[in-house]
Amino acid sequence: MSTSAIVMLVVSIIIIWGGLATAVLHLLRHPEEPESHDPE
Amino acid sequence: MAQQNREQWGTRAGFLLAAIGSAVGLGNIWRFPYIAYENGGGAFLLPYLVALLTAGIPLLILEYTIGHRYRGSPPLAFHRMSKPAAAIGWWQVVICFVIATYYAVIIAWAVRFAGFSLGEQWGDNPGAFFEQEFLQLTGQQPGTVTTFVPGVAWPLVAVWAIVLVVLLSGVRRGIEWANKIFIPLLALLFGILVVRALFLEGATDGLNAFFTPDWAALTSGSVWVAAYGQIFFSLSVGFGIMITYASYLRRRADLTGSAMVAGFANSSFELLAGIGVFASLGFIAVSQNMPLAELELQGINLAFVSFPSIISEMPFGASAFGLLFFGSLVIAGLSSMISIVQVVVASVQDRTGLTRVPAVLLVGGSASVISVGLYPTDSGIFFLDVADHFINQYGIALAGLVIVVVVAWFLRGLPKLQEHADATSTMRLGLWWRVTLGVITPVILGWMMWDSLSTEFTENYEGYPTALLLTAGWGVAVGAIVLGVLLALLPWRRQADDSPMFGDDTTEEGRR
Numbered sequence: 001m002s003t004s005a006i007v008m009l010v011v012s013i014i015i016i017w018g019g020l021a022t023a024v025l026h027l028l029r030h031p032e033e034p035e036s037h038d039p040e
Numbered sequence: 041m042a043q044q045n046r047e048q049w050g051t052r053a054g055f056l057l058a059a060i061g062s063a064v065g066l067g068n069i070w071r072f073p074y075i076a077y078e079n080g081g082g083a084f085l086l087p088y089l090v091a092l093l094t095a096g097i098p099l100l101i102l103e104y105t106i107g108h109r110y111r112g113s114p115p116l117a118f119h120r121m122s123k124p125a126a127a128i129g130w131w132q133v134v135i136c137f138v139i140a141t142y143y144a145v146i147i148a149w150a151v152r153f154a155g156f157s158l159g160e161q162w163g164d165n166p167g168a169f170f171e172q173e174f175l176q177l178t179g180q181q182p183g184t185v186t187t188f189v190p191g192v193a194w195p196l197v198a199v200w201a202i203v204l205v206v207l208l209s210g211v212r213r214g215i216e217w218a219n220k221i222f223i224p225l226l227a228l229l230f231g232i233l234v235v236r237a238l239f240l241e242g243a244t245d246g247l248n249a250f251f252t253p254d255w256a257a258l259t260s261g262s263v264w265v266a267a268y269g270q271i272f273f274s275l276s277v278g279f280g281i282m283i284t285y286a287s288y289l290r291r292r293a294d295l296t297g298s299a300m301v302a303g304f305a306n307s308s309f310e311l312l313a314g315i316g317v318f319a320s321l322g323f324i325a326v327s328q329n330m331p332l333a334e335l336e337l338q339g340i341n342l343a344f345v346s347f348p349s350i351i352s353e354m355p356f357g358a359s360a361f362g363l364l365f366f367g368s369l370v371i372a373g374l375s376s377m378i379s380i381v382q383v384v385v386a387s388v389q390d391r392t393g394l395t396r397v398p399a400v401l402l403v404g405g406s407a408s409v410i411s412v413g414l415y416p417t418d419s420g421i422f423f424l425d426v427a428d429h430f431i432n433q434y435g436i437a438l439a440g441l442v443i444v445v446v447v448a449w450f451l452r453g454l455p456k457l458q459e460h461a462d463a464t465s466t467m468r469l470g471l472w473w474r475v476t477l478g479v480i481t482p483v484i485l486g487w488m489m490w491d492s493l494s495t496e497f498t499e500n501y502e503g504y505p506t507a508l509l510l511t512a513g514w515g516v517a518v519g520a521i522v523l524g525v526l527l528a529l530l531p532w533r534r535q536a537d538d539s540p541m542f543g544d545d546t547t548e549e550g551r552r
Contacts, residue, residue: 001244005251008082009315012251015089016311020304027297030466032052032290 046111047211047396049288054216056301059285061219061375063276063306064226066146066343069372072270072310073317074338077250079266080257087258087267092307095484096271098476099440100299101461101469102447103277107286108295109460109543113386114280115528117287120541122451124528128442129387131524132280135435136383137403138516139279141411142424143380144203146340147373148196148416149174150366153344157351157362166348167341174344175421182422183508193416199374200408206378207385207400211288215382219375226371230309233364234316236357237323246322249332250314265491268484273432275306278440281379284386291542296465317342320350327353340421343369381407422504426512429501433492434517441485448478460543 001009049055076084110117114129152174156162162169171177176189206214237243257263276282286295324346325332336346343365351362381404389399414423447453454474462468500509 001248002252004253005082005248008085008251008253009247012082012085012311015085016304016307020301020308023297023300023304026466027052027294027301030294030297032294033292 047288048290050212050216052293052298054212054220055285055289055293056298056305057219057223058215058375058379059282059298059302060305060309061223062281062285062379063274063302063376064223064309065274065276065372065376066143066369067274068306068310069313069317069369070339070342072274073250073314074342075266075270076314077318077337079263080254081249082251082253083255083257084263084267087264088270088307091264091267091271092303094476095268095481096275096277097299097303098473099272099277099444099481100275100282100303101296101473102444102457102477103280103282104286104289104295104299105457105461106447107283108289108293108464109457109541111287111541112283113287113383113390114283115387116390117283119528120543121447121453125446125451127525127528128439128446129280129283129524130527131435131521132278132439133384133387133527134520134523135431135439136279136281136380137407138427138431138435138520140377140380140384140407142415142427143373143377144199144408144411145192145196145415145420145424147199147370147377148192149344150369150373151195151199152191153348154363154366154370156348157366158359160348160352160358160362162348162352164352166352167336167345169348170344176418177421178418180418182504183419183512185417185419187418189416189418189420191416192420193412196412196416197408199377200404200411202374203377203381204400204404204408207381207404208397210396215378218378222371222375226368226375227309229364229371230312230316230368233361233368234312234319236361236364237316237319240319240323240354242322242324242326243319244322245326246318246320246332247315249322250318265484265488269437269488272437272440272485274310275303276376276379278436278443279380280383280439284383285379287386292464294465294467295461296467296469300467321346324350324353340425422508423512425502426504426508427516430509430513430517431520433489434514435520437485437488438517441482441489444477444481444485448474448482454478456543464542 049058076088079087106117106121110120112120114132115126116129118129119126174191176187178186180186206218208214209217272278286293289295321332321335321337324330325335328349336342347365348362351358351365354361384403384407385396385399388394388403389396392399394402414420447457454477458469458473500506501513
């Protein structure tokens with residue numbers, strides 16, 4: 001593979017899969033609060 | 041006090057997997073790789089990311105917030121936002137109904153081709169096999185039906201049966217449960233396929249073609265429109281699916297956080313698909329000694345002509361590779377199909393007060409009868425191709441445009457929706473969110489609409505006969521709008537909106 005193709009492969013993977021990992025970690029750090037007294 | 045009787049997701053992960061399952065569909069596998077390759081290769085990453093962040097994720101947040109705040113299927117949610125806007129919701133319901141009838145057909149083809157992979161039953165000429173033997177095309181005028189094709193009909197009935205059984209089982213026990221199996225399984229199967237593809241001879245040539253950046257492409261407006269188009273069609277926005285799915289969330293739900301996960305997960309799968317598809321295309325180009333550009337690189341022909349050729353050329357494990365590829369298509373298709381039909385089912389339930397089982401039987405029964413009656417014929421692929429093109433452009437994309445214009449410009453609803461999303465999410469939305477939806481998205485979608493309309497009036501789509509385009513194309517797209525408006529105008533015995541909203545546009549008393 002050419003250098004530019006390898007660079008773009010790596011950059012794409014880091015940004016897109018990294019973005020997914022970051023988004024998932026963000027959610028995991030903020031767990032849902034239990035809904036014990038849902039005011040209706 | 042209102043009775044809280046709306047179905048709910050069991051877990052946040054369950055909702056996310058269902059949302060990802062809906063977004064990840066056939067387009068991720070057969071559309072994205074080609075669009076990226078055609079529009080700058082590696083350089084496409086830039087407009088693609090810009091489109092994801094300035095249109096895709098903001099639109100996902102918008103749909104999640106509408107669904108969650110107004111707690112309803114699209115017609116009910118829009119009705120609660122503003123009565124006349126219910127017509128947009130019903131328009132989306134008709135769009136979903138139309139798409140469901142032909143989407144199931146492609147899944148049925150993939151089911152058969154998974155079977156054909158065992159022993160490479162397509163022989164030496166997969167193109168001729170697909171068109172003549174499998175679809176029984178005889179070179180007749182597209183649009184004329186001369187024969188019924190049982191080989192498509194019976195797997196189609198099976199696909200409908202699976203989808204309806206899942207929907208009959210409910211949101212939590214059906215949709216959530218199915219996606220908890222489908223999505224990990226899809227990632228596993230497709231992951232194995234990609235690893236195998238990477239070790240094929242010529243794989244690096246394919247990846248070179250896919251990733252080598254053509255930076256000059258970034259100065260072309262059409263490349264940017266292609267990026268927005270890909271993000272828009274790939275994320276399942278504009279159908280009302282995300283509104284429907286978000287209506288089953290609990291009161292406390294991280295809407296923006298979920299949209300980030302779903303948006304990036306969809307793109308992550310697309311990138312994986314791009315790697316797998318182009319590694320495989322590099323292999324077939326080398327083994328058949330053909331330039332890659334001359335192969336069938338996208339859509340139905342990529343899946344049902346190019347991939348059979350690739351499978352036949354494999355040095356070993358050909359049948360397994362075929363099962364992985366067509367199995368992935370079936371799973372990706374089923375999880376999207378389930379979400380599409382659920383929009384219609386939920387809307388019927390919300391409007392009529394029917395319980396789940398009769399609503400699924402009514403919707404599924406009528407859609408499957410049309411699907412099985414129309415598409416397993418020797419003109420099925422033409423009906424499918426024309427309906428798909430027109431309902432995508434003048435259904436989904438146009439509905440997306442109308443929604444942002446109506447919500448942002450006419451109802452001035454963005455600040456209120458932003459407040460709702462911020463109150464329940466961990467990430468706060470800023471002015472950027474209102475700018476992306478109020479300015480960027482309408483301008484780009486408007487331009488896409490103008491661009492595709494002007495092509496439509498210059499030449500017949502794919503050179504098809506005008507009569508076919510007027511019926512299966514324009515007729516379906518315009519019919520969806522008319523029917524949407526009529527359904528919104530119909531007087532009904534009762535408005536079954538007795539589940540409480542999570543927003544406070546109207547008082548509890550006002551709605552009862």
